[in-house]
Amino acid sequence: MSNPFEDLDGTYRVLVNDENQHSLWPDLIDVPAGWTAVFGPAPRQECIEYVETHWVDMRPASLVAQMDQARPPVGAGVAQQEGEQ
Amino acid sequence: MSREVDWRDATITQLFDEQVRTRPDAVALRFRGEDLTYAELNERANRWAHRLRSLGVGPESIVGVCVERSFEMIVALVATLKAGGAYLPLHPGEPAERFRYMLDQAGARVLLTHEQLVDQLPEVEATVVSLDGAVQPEPVAATLRSDTTPDNLIYVCYTSGSTGQPKGVSVPHRGVVRLIRGDYADLDPDETFLQLCALTFDPAAFEIWGALANGGRLVIHPPGTLALSEVAESLDRDKVTTLWLTTGLFHRMVDAHLDGLGGLRQLLAGGDVLSPAHINSVRQAHPQLRLINGYGPTENSCFTTCHEVTELVGATVPIGRAVTATDVYVLDEKLAPVPDGEWGLLYTSGTGLARGYLGRPALTAERFVADPFRPGERMYSVGDVVRRGADGTLEFRGRTDDQVKIGGYRIELGEIVAVLAEHPAVREAIVVARADRIPGEKVLVAYVVADAGEESLFPELRLLLHKRLPQHMSPAAIVLMDQLPLTRNGKIDRAVLPAPRRSPRDTDVEYEPPQTPVQALLAGMWADALAVEKVGLYDNFFDIGGNSLLAADLLVRIRDTLDVQMPAAQLFFRDATVAGLAETVDRAQEGDKA
Structure with missing residues (x-):
């Protein structure tokens, strides 16, 4: 039984949800509710590269908002810390 | 916060603090016969938390922890959480390059360790802090105010990748809270856990926080190589009630100290495929014991499904049903559910899901994928083949x-x-x-x-x-x-x-693979008897290492195993090949039927 996310020759899309979480998605399967296709259909490797370059902060968006509120990004400290994640 | 925190929105830190408030004098830790109460543990951890804060540790900071089983180990973990950070366990025996890779990849700026380990550890960029150096009498031992939320990380656990570098599974508080408030076992203040599992392996989180975030007692096993007899002694002496054993250790404990498991209330085992024989041994010897197969990838916070073994199991030990706040799906290659009873790929979703692989967005997007059944949620592609039985429990293949x-x-x-x-x-x-x-x-x-x-x-x-x-x-x-x-x-x-x-097949006869099932069976039995890699259809028994004694033995075994009359060895000598012997067996079996 083969994993539909591991077909090296397959065509995929990249989906994103409200939390800015990214998902690889087989092109022939319907996009689930709550997700938007932001890239593709394209060869798997192109989708991988898209995710690598566009999903930089892997914290869920709601957590990012919460943490920004708790510590307003005024000083350089916060930016520096995130840069090192 | 009220006495009854809604655990769904709590952090492990809050649940621990609540235990300190409600039962300060209860024993939290025992190590080598010495006890530490919740209040004492809390005070030690607070001092270190202030120190960590002064080193810049806060929410989302990763703190490397390279420690042996000891009070300091737990103090380091609690202090890291109190400072708002997440811990990254590292084994002192880790190869230097891998050790550095994990610390660097996680962006850890602090490494907590023991005095005697400082010199043995590889050179790292992080600030190395000895936990048993003269403890700074920090002026404040009060609990720090923490901005940590349930979605902040509690730990990072590196698992080996099938290719290349290890992957840092990053787990939020929410996942561990769901683990230690699950309904698959009794997890309350009456339980005494044994801390035995390597910190680098996520069932350690079950042991540690299953005890300390629930008001229970944690007995810390002495460091160093495990001796089964010492584990058995500790179970008895320290009145351990809840025990996790990783599969290999479980099998050995059952073989060597089955009686010693009788004092437990709950025994959870897993991490690899459990042997039905061992599970049944425990089931028969200790009918009063709650025996649980705990199954799940690190990516879903230790347990995904659990199976309570209430009766003897057959060829496999079921992995059971989804634990609290967890869904499991058995899907086909088009991500549609397969009918019950059919094999499919396992996916899981719910509160236990890790955030992903630290600093590896693409790898995360391949494994933590859109959940077709819960809008906007993710599911984790476990990569295991399972099926759901008529009783709703899953079987692992x-x-x-x-x-x-x-x-x-x-x-x-x-x-x-x-x-x-x-x-x-x-x-x-x-x-x-x-x-x-x-x-x-x-x-x-x-x-x-x-x-x-x-x-x-x-x-x-x-x-x-x-x-x-x-x-x-x-x-x-x-x-x-x-x-x-x-x-x-x-x-x-x-x-x-x-x-x-096994020796390689050594004969001038051209290799002919067995054709019929009987030929294949006989070829396998020959290969076993002669310790050769494979046996061809027309290989002569005596050319490939056989002798008359081995031939006599083999014929007896074939007769007993297949329950057929075999010719005397002399007859076998005339055509000592798998093909010839298979014909004799076929003829004898037909004769029996006639």
Whole structure:
């Protein structure tokens, strides 16, 4: 039984949800509710590269908002810390 | 915060603080006969938390922790959480390059360790802090105010990647809270846990926070190499009630100290495939014990499903049902649910999901994917093949990558293991495809731990395999082991399984593979008896290492195993080939039917 996310020759899309979480998605399967296709259909490797370059902060968006509120990004400290994640 | 925090929105730190408030004088930790109360542990941890804060640790900061089992180990973990950070356990024996890779990749700026380990550790960029150096009498021992939320990370656990670098599974508080408030076991202040599991392996989180975030007691086993007898003594002496044992350790404890498990209330085992024989031994010896198969990947916070073993199990130990706040899906290759009873790929979703692999967005997006059944949610692609039985419990068959292709056939190794496990003398079995025996050719090798010698066992296993599986699934070699080798995390170490000691086939006769099932069975029995890699249809028994004594033995075994009348050895000598012998067997079996 083969994993539909591991077909090296397959065509995929990249989906994103409200939390800015990214998902690889087989092109022939319907996009689930709550997700938007932001890239593709394209060869798997192109989708991988898209995710690598566009999903930089892997914290869920709601957590990012919460943490920004708790510590307003005024000083350089916060930016520096995130840069090192 | 009220006395009853809604655990769904709590952090492990808050749940721990609540225990400190409600039961300050209760024993939290015991180590080498010494006790530490919740208040004492809290005070020590607060001092270190202030120190960590002064080093810049806050929410989302990763703190490396390289410690042996000790009070300091737990103090380091609690302090890291109190400072708002997440811990990254590192083993002191880790190769230097891997050690540095994990610290750097996680962006850890602080490494907590023991004084005596400082000099042994590789050079790292992080600030190394000794936990047993003269503890700074920090002026403030008060609890720090923490901005940590349930979605902030609590730990990072590196697992080996199938290719290349290890992957840092990053787990939020929410996942661990769901783990230790689950309904699969009794997790309350009356329980005493044993801290035995390596910190680098996520069931340690079950042991530690299962005790300390629930008001229970945690007995810390002495550091160093595990001696089974010491574990058994500790269970009795320290009145341990809840125990997690990783599969390999579980099998050995059952073999050596079955009686010693009788004082437990709950025994959870897993991490690798459990042997039905061992599970049934415990079930029969200790009917009062709650015996649970705990199953799940690190990516879903330790447990995904649990199976409480209430009656004797058959060929496999079920992995059970989803734990609290968790969904499991068995899907086909188009991500549609398969009917109950059919094999499919396992996916899981819910509160236990890790955030992903630290600093590896693409790898995360391949494994943590859109959940088609819950809008906007993710599910984790476990990569295991399972099926749901009529009673709703899941049965595990193997990893998708346990599927190998040999001679064009797709073979699930787990299926072969399940057949071997049916033999009453077999206690443990594993099957691997080895490519190191015959260049360019993969062969199946079965490793078995059994209560029987190979003379009687091997022919019986051959017959069992012959009856139950197609011939391309029959292992080329069976190796009898005293025990299976284990990794540091207690999983079966496939990489160090010995190559079967078998000589290459050495004859001028051209190799002809067996054609019929009986021929394949006989060829397997010959190969076992002569310890050669494979036997062709027309190979002469005496050319490939046989002698008359071996021939007589073999004929007796064939007669006993197949229950057919065999010719005297003299007759066998005239056509000592698998083809000839198979004909004799076929004729004898037909004669029996007539």
